[in-house]
Amino acid sequence: MKNIHPIYNIKTLMIKRELAKDSELRSQSWERFLPQFKHKNVNKRKEPKKKTVKKEYTPFPPPQPESQIDKELASGEYFLKASQKKRQKMEAIKAKQAEALTKRQEERNKAFIPPKEKPVVKPKEASTETKIDVAAIKEKVKKAKNKKLGALTAEEVKLKMEAGEKIKKKKK
Numbered sequence: 001m002k003n004i005h006p007i008y009n010i011k012t013l014m015i016k017r018e019l020a021k022d023s024e025l026r027s028q029s030w031e032r033f034l035p036q037f038k039h040k041n042v043n044k045r046k047e048p049k050k051k052t053v054k055k056e057y058t059p060f061p062p063p064q065p066e067s068q069i070d071k072e073l074a075s076g077e078y079f080l081k082a083s084q085k086k087r088q089k090m091e092a093i094k095a096k097q098a099e100a101l102t103k104r105q106e107e108r109n110k111a112f113i114p115p116k117e118k119p120v121v122k123p124k125e126a127s128t129e130t131k132i133d134v135a136a137i138k139e140k141v142k143k144a145k146n147k148k149l150g151a152l153t154a155e156e157v158k159l160k161m162e163a164g165e166k167i168k169k170k171k172k
Contacts, residue, residue: 004037011035 012034019025019033072078077085
């Protein structure tokens with residue numbers, strides 16, 4: 001059997017019968033027509049995904065937790081009267097409520113606290129080291145008033161005229 005299901009053996013026999021009928025394929029190899037079986041390693045044992053780590057064995061059991069009565073004896077509450085116990089519980093509850101109330105108030109008040117602003121940078125006064133030449137500025141303003149926007153100054157016009165005349169002389 002070779003770990004192959006019998007139906008596959010029947011299938012190969014049927015294919016061989018069809019190939020034997022064909023006169024052209026009788027002389028050729030039939031390997032390409034027969035099914036190929038992949039052998040699987042069945043013996044491979046699957047391991048669990050999560051491995052549990054066992055704790056080290058100790059012959060001694062863990063210590064027994066204290067009972068409620070033992071805790072009361074240790075704190076001294078066991079000997080109090082019922083009314084005193086009630087009063088202590090109420091005080092503890094009131095303290096918790098007061099603490100929760102203050103927290104709630106702080107949360108509510110956070111919305112009303114303005115964000116911290118960055119300090120305003122004051123503009124620096126003109127330093128005495130950088131001296132401004134007032135006369136030069138006045139001259140620039142006068143020139144700008146005399147000059148039409150986009151128009152050349154008288155000196156620039158003379159220079160262009162001279163350059164144009166030189167080019168004409170060279171062409172002749």
